[in-house]
Amino acid sequence: MASLNVNGKPYQADVDPRTPLLWVLRDSLGLTGTKYGCGIAQCGACTVHIDGVATRSCSVPVNMVSGKKITTIEGLAVNNVMTKVQKAWLDNEVPQCGYCQSGMIMAVSALLKDRPKPTDADIDAALTNICRCGTYQQIRQAIHAAAKA
Amino acid sequence: MNDMPKFDLPKFDRRSFLVGAAAATGGFSLGFNYMPDALAADATPEVNAWVVVKPDDTVVIRIARSEMGQGSLTGLAQMVAEELECDWSKVTWEYPTPGTNVARKRVWGNYNSTGSQSIRQSQEYVRKGGAIAREMLIQAAANEWKVPAGECTAANSVITHKGSRRKTTFGKVASAAGKLDPPKDVKLKDPKDWKLIGKPVKRLDTVDKLTGKQVYGIDIKLPGMVIAAIHDCPVNGGKLTSFDADKVKSMRGVKSVVRVSDSSVAVVADTFWNAKTALAALPKTWDLGENAKVSSATIADMLKEGLSADQAFVGNKTGDAPAALQGAAKKYEAVYSFPYLHHATMEPMNTTALYTADKCEVWCPTQNGEGALAAVAEAAGLPVDKCDVYKVHLGGGFGRRARTDYVTQAVKIAKEMPGTPVKLIWTREEDMTHCAYHPVTQCKMTGGFDAAGNLTALHMRISGQSILASLLPQALQNGMDPAVFQGLTPSAPEGNFGYTIPNVLIDHAMRNTHILAGFWRGVNLNHNAVYVESFMDELAKEAGQDPLEFRRKMLKPKHRAVLDAAAAKANYGKAPKGVFQGVAQIMGFGSYVAAVADVTVSPEGQLKILRIVGATDCGYAVNPAQIERQIAGSFVYGLTAMLYGECTVKDGAIEQTNFDSYNMMRIDEMPKVECIIMPSGGFWGGVGEPTIAVAAPAVLNAIFAATGKRIRDLPLMNHSLKSV
Structure with a gap:
């Protein structure tokens, strides 16, 4: 039995302790906003925050996160009010298919906490998530917009 | 934070899918919730197959084509709404199921969302669907008022009787309208009167993609x-x-x-x-x-043999290219290749x-x-x-x-x-290794000049795999796959060869393998454009001419117009010191596209693609904001393939299994993209795919300008650009 704190709520999940956090979130907790893309921490679609740090949940066994605070895309907003990153994504119409965008938004939200006014070089270095639709130009615009908001 | 948009709590049940997951999505933009059991399909009878208007004036537009990011859902809704004369802010949508389509004698037509066809091949009947619904709504209001329908008009979901100035809304008469016989024929608006088509309205399906609520x-x-x-x-x-x-x-x-x-x-x-x-x-x-004996090397050998085989299917023949090449004052030849590629959708x-x-x-x-x-x-x-x-x-x-x-x-x-x-x-590994891949091809290009340095003959011999032979053998024509000549045909409106050359022969030696070939965004246009547009650069160099000017003299007007527009916006020929430019053009999916790339290459061989300008003439541009995103996304798709894309075969199996062995472009390699959307009217072209084809040749030509290195075999990661 794994104990987790996700989006401020305690959960118990009856899973093998080696199960990646991603699949506990998706299949046990029903939080499907966090996406499976590669399973090997390459694409970033599964990015969540663990104690505030952007982390690829496909490669973190669930027994490593007990006692830590996990935030997923579903828990980013408070009282259903969008964060400035989500708002910038909406205003700049970033998503195409949208599948990678949960991970992008989680990665960028963590980046902006560390660097509230990131340069293009900061963005290039920090954001290694894959988007196959090719929304990178809109993502860059939205990051700068969120930093100004 | 108070001005931040609020969104619905995630809700998820089976019923919402039974009637169309989509309708719940629109609830946000309207600022209220749809309960799944209040969805249009359950509660409100339709006006016609395309349009449901609820008593509160919400307009539900039915979308048959699939939405995979390309934005055609919004474009299709715009086209229905244009003729319907409804209030766009009240528009939402739903997917009618394929089973319902069959039961209703295919009232929604074709469901295929391939070949950049969603908008262009349904534009007429979806606009008619909106126009018929409008006429029925007007008729219902006229009946209630006992006045001729011809004295009533509709705008912004409101119907007005001119004489009496009486008004009613779509929602109030929708139920009565749905019981009327639809008009047999309706007149569609002249494009000059469009109010919604051509506007960069926001997508109808963004919010749920930002909150984790969108259900894939x-x-x-x-x-x-x-x-x-x-x-x-x-x-x-x-x-x-x-x-x-x-x-x-x-x-x-x-x-x-x-x-x-x-x-x-x-x-x-x-x-x-x-x-x-x-x-x-x-x-x-x-x-x-037996297939376990096949490798990339055995496939390459088989394709190489096809480059000089006697038998080949002919896709474009003008004049007598072999004879003209024989008699040419100067001949020039180059051989290219293009690898298998995997689609790598983010969702397995x-x-x-x-x-x-x-x-x-x-x-x-x-x-x-x-x-x-x-x-x-x-x-x-x-x-x-x-x-x-x-x-x-x-x-x-x-x-x-x-x-x-x-x-x-x-x-x-x-x-x-x-x-x-x-x-x-499917795991990513299962997905990567069980696909129908972008076909593998090789190509021998031969050009002939006269004594004055004019290009008088071109022979393009493609050798390689046929998608139709893999997936739709019944569509072959006497063994030939006509789709291999995408962008190379003499006059097809879907994509014709842009250059007027006195003697042309373009033929295809079909060489199939057990690796399935499939439709990969852009399809055969991708390698055809790399071959033609790289070789045009090579010929320009042989002729001692500027690559743009060399092309311009031979290009048909619409092909030339997009190239000229891209070149002008890119300040072609006036790049700063150390920055080098390359150009490319092609026609495919009914649209004319061109690109100009600006690159730098360091002495160590580090490539930086600074900017790429893309021009598109798609005839009519339904939603320019979404077209811009398709152009930018197409560059990413094409450049990713150019930089890293290669699936290799060992012991009969695909070797690449995940993103660690099949690399993808990230944001740090993203050039600045500038778009020119220049719809010239009179035809409907697609926008989701054609630009992919010009991404690689524009950059490869710029790399040549920068380094003198001509890359003829993709991907670029297999080559060094280091100066010696």
């Missing part, structure tokens, strides 16, 4: 559902000879081990992780068969199926709703009217989801456990 196929959850992982033989044509289910049956969460086909086995469990873990532990033996293949003895229902991400329905019926062994497919948004399609192999598998597994919903999810 992989997210489907049904009561009592189990999850399956599958392993198919790594070599196409091989067989699964045995497996030992007893070894894994007691593993955590495992429910069942199912032989799915001659070549595949699935493990069904309570969670995907448990299914995947047990599948990996399942002892299996394969008979890889998946399908959820629920089978009972008399019914089979499937939830799946598909570009081919009706094809998926046919696959369900066949795999279930049930008549089509006992089956249905509930479409959901796709996490990328790129042509991969036009196939239904994963749908068939899910139904076969579900058939083994009647009454239990089964969600089949």
Whole structure:
């Protein structure tokens, strides 16, 4: 039995302790906003925050996160009010298919906490998530917009 | 924070999918919730097949084509709404199921979302659908007022009687309108009168993609559902000879081990992780068969032979190119190649199926709703009217989801456990290694000049794989695959060769392998453009001319216009010191496209693509904001392939298994993209694919300008640009 704190709520999940956090979130907790893309921490679609740090949940066994605070895309907003990153994504119409965008938004939200006014070089270095639709130009615009908001 | 948009709490139940997952989405933009049981399909009768207007004036537009990011859902809704004269702020949408389409004599037409066709090949009937609904709404109001319909007008969801100035809304008369006979014919607006078509309105489906609420196929959850992982033989044509289910049956969460086909086995469990873990532990033996002898090297040898083979299918013949080349004052030749590519949709293949003895229902991400329905019926062994497919948004399609192999598998597994919903999810590794790949080709280009340095003859010999031979052999024409000549035909409106040269021969030596070739976004246009546009640069150099000027003299007007526009915006010829430019143009999917790339290459060989300007003439531009995104995204797709894309074959199997061995461009390599949308009117071209084809040749030509190195074999990662 794994104990987790996700989006401020305690959960118990009856899973093998080696199960990646991603699949506990998706299949046990029903939080499907966090996406499976590669399973090997390459694409970033599964990015969540663990104690505030952007982390690829496909490669973190669930027994490593007990006692830590996990935030997923579903828990980013408070009282259903969008964060400035989500708002910038909406205003700049970033998503195409949208599948990678949960991970992008989680990665960028963590980046902006560390660097509230990131340069293009900061963005290039920090954001290694894959988007196959090719929304990178809109993502860059939205990051700068969120930093100004 | 108070000015931040609020959004609905995630809600998720099966019923919402039965009537169209989509309608719930629109609730946000309207600022209120739809309860699933209040959805249009349940509560409100339609005006006609395309339009439902609810009593509160909400307009639900039915969308038959699939949404996979390309934005055509919004464009199609714009076209219906343009003629309907409704209030755009009250528009939402839903997917009618393919089964309903069949039951209603295909009232929504074609469901295919491939070949950049969603808008251009449904534009007329969806506009008519909106116009007919408008006429019916007006007629219903006129009947109520007992006045001639001709004295009434509709605008912004309000119907007005001119004489009496009486007004009513669509929502008030929709119920009566739906009972009227539709008019037999309606006149569509002149394009100059469009108010909504041509406007960069916001997409109708953004919000849920920002909050985790958007439901993709992989997210489907049904009561009592189990999850399956599958392993198919790594070599196409091989067989699964045995497996030992007893070894894994007691593993955590495992429910069942199912032989799915001659070549595949699935493990069904309570969670995907448990299914995947047990599948990996399942002892299996394969008979890889004869195809295991095939490698990239044997394929390359076979294609090389085709470059000089006597027999070839002819796609474009003008004058007598072989004779003209024989008599040319100067001849120039170059050989190119283009590798297998995988689509790599971010969402791996998946399908959820629920089978009972008399019914089979499937939830799946598909570009081919009706094809998926046919696959369900066949795999279930049930008549089509006992089956249905509930479409959901796709996490990328790129042509991969036009196939239904994963749908068939899910139904076969579900058939083994009647009454239990089964969600089949492919691992990324299964996805990478079981695809129909962008075809592999080689190409020999030969050009001939006269004594004055004019290009008088061109022979283009393509040798390689045919997509139709792999996937649709019944579509071959006397053995020929006409699609291989995409962008190269003499005059086809879908994509004709832009250069006027006195003697042209373009032919194709078909060389197929056991690796399936498939429709990969941009399709055959991708390699055809690399070959033609790289070689035009080579010929320009041979002729001692500027690459742009050399092309301009031979290009047809519309092909030249997009190239000129891109060159002007890119300040072609006036690049700063150290920055080098390359150009390319092509026509495909009914549209004219061109690109100009600005690059730098360091002495160490580090390439930086600074900027790429893309110009598109798509005839009519329905939503310029979405077209810009398609152009930018097409550059990413094309440049990713140019930089890294290559699937290689060893012992009959594809070697690349995940993003660590099949690399993708990230944001740090993204050039600045500038778009020119220049619709010249009179035709309808697609925008989701053509620009991909000019991405690579524009950059390859710029690399040549920078380094003098001519890259003829993709991808670029196999070459060094270091100066010697």
